[in-house]
Amino acid sequence: MHAAPGFRYREQREGFLQPVIPRMVLVPGSGGSGSSNEGLLGPFRSPKPPRELSLEEQQELRRKINSRERKRMQDLNVAMDALREVMVPYSSSPTGVGGTLQHPYLPPGVPPTGRRLSKISTLVLARNYILLLGSSLQEMRRLLGEVSIGMGVNGTVPRVLVTGGWPFLTGQGQLLLSPSEQQLRTGKCPLLPQTAQEESLAWGSGSISESPVCQCGVCQSPRVMHVNSVTGFPK
DNA sequence: TAGGCCATCTGGTCCT
DNA sequence: AGGACCAGATGGCCTA
Numbered sequence: 001m002h003a004a005p006g007f008r009y010r011e012q013r014e015g016f017l018q019p020v021i022p023r024m025v026l027v028p029g030s031g032g033s034g035s036s037n038e039g040l041l042g043p044f045r046s047p048k049p050p051r052e053l054s055l056e057e058q059q060e061l062r063r064k065i066n067s068r069e070r071k072r073m074q075d076l077n078v079a080m081d082a083l084r085e086v087m088v089p090y091s092s093s094p095t096g097v098g099g100t101l102q103h104p105y106l107p108p109g110v111p112p113t114g115r116r117l118s119k120i121s122t123l124v125l126a127r128n129y130i131l132l133l134g135s136s137l138q139e140m141r142r143l144l145g146e147v148s149i150g151m152g153v154n155g156t157v158p159r160v161l162v163t164g165g166w167p168f169l170t171g172q173g174q175l176l177l178s179p180s181e182q183q184l185r186t187g188k189c190p191l192l193p194q195t196a197q198e199e200s201l202a203w204g205s206g207s208i209s210e211s212p213v214c215q216c217g218v219c220q221s222p223r224v225m226h227v228n229s230v231t232g233f234p235k
Numbered sequence: 236t237a238g239g240c241c242a243t244c245t246g247g248t249c250c251t
Numbered sequence: 252a253g254g255a256c257c258a259g260a261t262g263g264c265c266t267a
Contacts, residue, residue: 066244068254118240
């Protein structure tokens with residue numbers, strides 16, 4: 001495993017349960033999410049406990065529940081790591097050919113930190129990546145359409161590229177910019193819509209502010225993550 | 236030292 | 252009944 005700064009794997013320690021379980025049993029109404037049944041003990045806060053359990057049974061049950069939850073979160077982290085592996089080339093490469101490599105999903109001038117992506121950053125970047133792929137696909141379809149029309153050739157363009165089969169952005173709100181275009185727009189996030197119309201299409205209604213840059217501070221990426229409505233991938 | 240990020244525990248809710 | 256999922260609480264580690 002890699003050991004990027006700020007990255008750690010917490011060891012499994014089943015003994016960690018020991019000081020926790022008594023807390024649950026001995027401190028009525030402690031911890032948890034502020035349920036209204038304060039005063040009842042541990043896992044049996046429901047109005048009618050199904051059946052009596054000994055202290056050992058309670059502890060065993062709590063161990064099982066904790067273990068399941070731990071496993072669930074670990075599985076989630078495995079999936080998150082798998083997603084990171086896809087995003088890592090775009091998040092942690094310090095250099096590229098001929099000098100620094102611009103992060104394709106971070107605004108120009110914002111260097112990758114070299115640290116492991118946080119969960120939220122991973123999700124935001126992955127989302128932007130998907131949007132970019134969709135835009136690229138759309139652009140490719142458009143170019144292929146022009147080529148096929150210019151050549152007077154029908155049926156030679158892969159059908160999936162022309163007719164769809166994968167969600168993508170349509171209309172004038174294309175987020176795809178060529179590298180040269182991106183460089184011309186230094187200082188702005190390359191994924192930002194460039195016009196009011198694009199703004200409306202990309203962010204939908206109810207976006208948060210007039211600032212062109214995401215205010216979340218995660219990656220200074222587009223505001224799409226704050227849009228209330230489901231991301232539009234019109235067919 | 237404050238803030239960010241994370242793992243874990245815990246109780247509640249929903250589903251099978 | 253048991254498992255999955257969720258969100259709040261808590262505490263540890265790390266970085267600026």
